[in-house]
Amino acid sequence: MKPLIWKELQENARWAAMIVLLFGGYAVSYGRFCMCDSFFAFVSFVGALFGGGLGILQIMYESRGDRLAHLLHRPLSRSRIFLAKAFAGTGLYLTAMGIPFVLFVIRVSTTHLALPFRWETLLPWLADILTGLVYYFAGILAAERQGRWFGSRGLGFSVALLCSFLVWNVSQFWHAVFVILALGGLVAVAAWGVFLTGGDNEQRMPLFAKATLAITVLIGLMVLSVEGKVIAFESIVPRDARISGKSYLLNRAGRLLVLDRSANQVAKVTELDGREIDQFSRSNHDLNTRLYLLFAPAVSGGFPKEGSYRIFGRMYIEYEHKSIPRGERWFYVAEHGRLVGFDIVLNRLLGSIGPDGFSPGEPSKKVRFEGELYFRTNGRFVVPPDCVAFTSGVYAVDFGRREITSLFIPTAGETLLWAGPLQDNTQDSANVVAVTNRSVHIVSNSTGDVIALPLAYDRGDYELLTVYQVEKPQRWVVRYEPSFHQGLAARDTLPQHFVEYSATGQEISRTTVRPFAWHEPTNYQPWFGAVTAPAEAFLLLGTIRHEFIGTSSPSGAFGTNGVCGALCSFVLGSRMNDPGDLSPLAICLVDMLYGILPHPIDLCFGISNRRILNYAAGVLLNGMLGATCCLLLARQYAYSLRQCLIWTSAGFLFGPIGVLVMLAIQHWPARLPCPACGKLRQVTHEICESCGAHQAPPPLDGTEVFESGTDTVEPAFLTKY
């Protein structure tokens, strides 16, 4: 086996060298400035391309005819030959992608970085490198399989894409590793199985490998099917029609109005009952100026953060503040609990700011800010915070003068939840709003006075708050919206509350309004049932049911699903660092899938809803179609009863995808007319399925000369089937 590994390494080393030179250079020089999504995207892209390309190149050259014969006719079992190739390829890949990584680590640990650095920030890089291995095996699978129909070779890549998607969206690093091992192992075993039988020899594939190949093809097709449906939905239903155009609007005088952007060209402002007050065109410039004049200034908070190993907010957060001088960058570093500043030009540490003020030098062992920093996320991006707010208090920091003043400290027993500036652009300064678990505090910028507005609704139900500053006379309005954890359906159906307070903090009035559904159910949605197989529907719904209808609603039409639900919640990361954090995977999936699945609101109403019934009927039809096709095929090729049952069930569970899997995995020998009974019979069988006649011997014409004894039928030799 060793000479084969050596040969594989020699043959492919040049590709590895190319990657090290091209990618390594970039990574080491820019990586330290750019440990962000775009860098990791580039790493993923290079890893996928290199991994897939290497897999294809290693196999393609020797995949056919004489070259394959030259490779395989060696005193090595095929498994060992495959192992040698895989070993060499994996080694080359990891070396090529790993050298830049190692060089970067060395550079980071030896040179002084003008940035905070934590080892955990390398984890996404590592995960992306490892994902490339799935592409590698997908490349092997694609190159070696003499695909009998388009696309069956490429489905390994579909699985690899799924792996990339999951690795980018799961919340923990070890979740990502689990996904890579599971999917990578799947594709690798499938590739091994196909290599074992040479690609057009499925009848002799070990059952385990055959099953793995079936699952690979299945997952690949399902990924394509889901993506196809999503694209179809987005093309059929334009963006404008999907999102409800209506939203509530509080104007500067404190009147509750409705902003209607449903129409294409114009945006309308109406009363609550729909009477139109104003209208203007929807061009960006016009709209923004109008809204700016129209809207009361506000600040919102209470959104849950997305937590993932790719979001570095828990380790350090960069501040963007107008007081930060050029050439300086300031970060909150969780390890030290202080705001740490760096001079980029001179490439050195400036010092740190804590509750006790600025002190130069190393930030360790100095006074920490108590509690956790509040920050928001937008997908995987950490939004630079506007305030310096901790669970223990809100501070105003002047980074230029390196001064810190505390604006608001909650009383004992109170925890700060979030804080933000309430900026009125007509004035220079802003008030600061700090929301604790008991009340809303508004800190006046000019006087420093604090007004406390006790929370009017239970935090468990209404977590999203918006604080408005209205004038004539000056008042405050607090808006309560249902929390994220209630699920999409709840957010579209539970009422919202507006509570008005006087300038001194006395409650004036309350208004309750029905929400406008953020996403309207469309009539297209039930039709997607017809292109969704039962298993697919079950899986997808089970995955995001929690996000759709939350924990408090009664179980929907599809009931609880034990294993599926458990697996999905594992992957979706319900066990996270911060229990309050959201899983990015959940959000991503909800965003993608809500259009092609029954609408969250429909799900709430359960089976009595007509749209749900239509959807379910479509799904069943899909399953029946698949089952019928599989059954017909199985009967035509004279499958045993057990095989018929297996494939028909697969056909029902996976619909037309199941049929495609059957076509891809099973052996379909040619069928020619039987000389005895005239019906079509398979060429692989010695005995005709219909009449039991033997295969005709080759046509003899009297010119045959055989050594005596070899032309007689030897009964001891029997064929395979």
Add this chain to the structure above:
Amino acid sequence: MISSDEVDVASLPDPGQSVIRAHALTRYFGNKCAVNGVSFSVPRGSVCAFIGRNGAGKSTTIRMLLGLLAPTRGRSMILGHDSLELPPETRARIGYMAEGHPVYPWMRVSQYGTFQKGFYRRWNQGMFSSIIDYFAIAPRTKAGELSHGQRAGLHLAMTLASEPELLVLDEPDTGLDPAARRSLLEAMIHFTRNRERTILFSTHLLDDVERMADHVMVLDYSVLRVACSVDLFRDHVRRVLAQFSGPPPRELPDIRGLLRATAGENDLTLIVANYSGHTERLLESVGAQTVVEQPLSLEDALVAYIGRHGKKDLFSAGRVES
């Protein structure tokens, strides 16, 4: 459906005498039958030539024998093992030269030696070097720079240096210059010094068949027509000249075993397999005055087999289609 009977193929009659046995070996590519019910056995110690037109199915058959391709139906045995379950140790005893002599273009010839050596327990480095030398190949040359004949030489060196028991050569002499061809034949003869060694080779050069083969197999478009010793073959295939008083008849009676018939002015030359008195009588019944046997070279006999379904010859006068 009959369940597969895992018969020990070694328990068949005279197992020690055959290194290769095939029974009803069939291979379909889609609807097209490439190899149809081929059965034969190659005795130990023989040099067996495998002949057929391009595309007749020789390479396919060879690949099935070596377990590199699975048959659609039928089974084959090689060195006492089922072809599809050939253990690696047995594969080491078979030397195979694939058609076209594929090489890794970047590997140097000397590296090839070390590369191949790593796979085999028995390796005769001296033989490898001497065959390389024989074909005038410099060891530092990259395999991609070798000529066709030299590539064949390299393959031969790799194959023979592992000292196999059975040599399977798929068109080894195609495209070789005369010197290289001669070297190949010399190597084959040298190989057969050990009487326990067997060669199976497919070729288009019938000259080589006459020189080297003591067994012959002819594949006529997926059907095996001949599988026997050369002596038996020569014995059974005859050329006869039938003289007629006038022009020979246009329509011939159904002569069993007729391979080729060429008409002259007053005579008919026939090449017939399994010639018997019956044929003579048939000819006389259509007016032949005399039927005399003529000498027949091995080459002509073999060409008669494989040239049957082509177009009319350009140069023969009035060839009669049977």
Add this chain to the structure above:
Amino acid sequence: MSGWRVQIATGSGTPIYRQIVEQVRLAAATGALVAGQGVPSVRSLAEQLLINANTVAKAYGELVRDGVLESRQSLGYFVAEKRQVFSRGERLRRLRQAVDDFVQEAIFLDFTADEIQRAVEKSLTALEWCEKATEAGQ
């Protein structure tokens, strides 16, 4: 001895082994090979002619059977003494058979008895001439 080599031609109607047999026979008869002279071993002749050793072995086997060559253990093959393997009666029978075949063929070709006799004399003279040439060459 030095001048004598076996030459074979592929593609002729005569099998190779038969060509070898005839050539050795002719050489022994004309004196190109003298009694007691060694002939190349099976293997070396095969390698020299680039043919299968079995063919050579078959040819030598027939020559030994006909008494043209004799095999000496581990020493090889040698030209046998010109002795008659067959009894006089058998030799006469064989001669008669050969003559009958020959005459039949000649009559069939429509030659007169005179013409046939002249042809026979020509052939015998040519053979004598051959013998003399080889003797002179030695």
